[in-house]
Amino acid sequence: MRTNSIVFRFSMQLTIIVAILFAVLVLSNVYSLEVVRNNTQDGARNTLSLYQANIRNYLNNFSKDLTEVFENHVDAANDFEQLSESGRYFRSIQLKKALAAKMSANDASDGLFIRLPGDTLLAQVSSRIDSNEKLALIDYIEQRKWVPDSDGTEDEWTVLSVQGVHYLCKYMVYSGMTFGTLVNAESLLDMVNRGGGDRNGYALSDREGRLLTWNQASLKPVETLDELRNEYRGRYLMISEPIAEFGEITSLVAKQSVFSKLKMIQWLIVLLALVSLVVVPLVLRSLARDILKPVLELVKAAKEVEKGQPELQIPEGADRSMEFTKLYRSLQSMVREITELKIQSYEEQIERSRAEIKFLQMQIRPHFFLNAISTVTSLTYQNKNEEIRGLVHHLSEHLRYMFRAGLAVVPLEEEIKHAVNYIRMQEIRYPDQIFYMTEIQEEAGRSPVPPFLIQTFVENVFKHAMFYEEMLSIYIRAGMEIREGASFVKIVIEDNGGGFDAEWLRSFSSVQETEGGAHIGIANVRRTLHLLYKREDLVRLSNGEPSGARVELWIPATITDERTA
Incomplete structure (x- = not known):
């Protein structure tokens, strides 16, 4: 077999490809799993950074809403007890409208409340909270003793548990009055993943490691983040990022979804390598019959065209593939078109010469x-x-x-x-x-x-x-x-x-x-x-x-x- 023939070159290239596939298979078994794991963790961290920024942004917005309500209406709330009964009625209507205005935005918190002296409570709760939870939440706000922090003005975000539902709450205590805002931990997690395209699981936990909410309802419920890691370490990759306001956000990436396709590809490479060992001789044989012979016929016909033959002459009756048949017809059409273009070029030169004479005569x-x-x-x-x-x-x-x-x-x-x-x-x-x-x-x-x-x-x-x-x-x-x-x-x-x-x-x-x-x-x-x-x-x-x-x-x-x- 000649070294410059198509069959020889194709067989050598195919052998090299098979050898490379085996080498890649051995190396990929050692290296690919770790690479995929690291890439998955990096991607999860990037996503967590975005969610972390979104959560902090939402909490900052909720804090701003609370501060605006406090600054704009603290005086109106402060003299509430000095008003007549009708005055207190209209004043409460005014304050409720202010709370409702802040709650009307799509990105508002789940609740704003003002607790006035004399245990009068003005609260506005989002429609995201169902009626039973809403009643329980209002009762909790009325019964809780709101204690100011050391400087007597406001507290940090605090985790509240109301009948098994966790809320993040921020409040201010001033002259016996309490201004507060709160958001359901589940609602907060839903806000940062509204698109629904992220298939990973996520969990929010407080500073003590207690789980506030997670979106993997199919798993057995656990109470703390440590229990979650111990229980599902074999099934999930878990990556956590801190949120300074209340705790951590954790991403749960299913290992099966990450590595299953990789293993399938590895086995597919093995199968292809084995099949190639059987197919290579058959391919080389069909190559000589279906490609090499038609190419030699085409080269011979092209040489005849170089000698001046006006058409590409291909032997009739040979058993050729559909592609070579189309190629022969295309080349025949191309040769005819080139001949016609030559004639058209000559005619165009004549017409151009006539136009030149006419142009000169016009001058x-x-x-x-x-x-x-x-x-x-x-x-x-x-x-x-x-x-x-x-x-x-x-x-x-x-x-x-x-x-x-x-x-x-x-x-x-x-x-x-x-x-x-x-x-x-x-x-x-x-x-x-x-x-x-x-x-x-x-x-x-x-x-x-x-x-x-x-x-x-x-x-x-x-x-x-x-x-x-x-x-x-x-x-x-x-x-x-x-x-x-x-x-x-x-x-x-x-x-x-x-x-x-x-x-x-x-x-x-x-x-x-x-x-x-x-x-x-x-x-x-x-x-x-x-x-x-x-x-x-x-x-x-x-x-x-x-x-x-x-x-x-x-x-x-x-x-x-x-x-x-």
């Missing part, structure tokens, strides 16, 4: 030179020798540019110089009636464009917008723009004449203008741009406000397969 217009000669004759009668010399100079520059350019491309700055030269000839013919201005970016000025591109539109301005004893203004500017993700040179030519005829403008926009119609020069420009760049959207004509015509040209900044002047 040699008898009326233009007759007008120039008439202008010279008129100037001789007026003894304006300086103007005659200027006109002859500009005319010679015009002719030199015309016969040099042909249908090649020239730098935009040269084309604009030619257009300005034409305008100056017209200035001699129409003194004090022409104002023109050009504004060209440096990069755009170096870009190649077809010759007579701008001069054609400038000449059209003089033909249709020049009137006796009326000032004609022409403004030419060019710059670089990005259009449809490609770089273009944008050229704008504007005048203050009467603008384009509306009916002709509609026919031009719908590509219905024929070569024999009005504005033949503009039609030829569009045809030239189509031949050069294979696009129909490079010319846009419109009428300005309040008057005048506007021409917009887009020339691709990168020109390929084109001659240069």
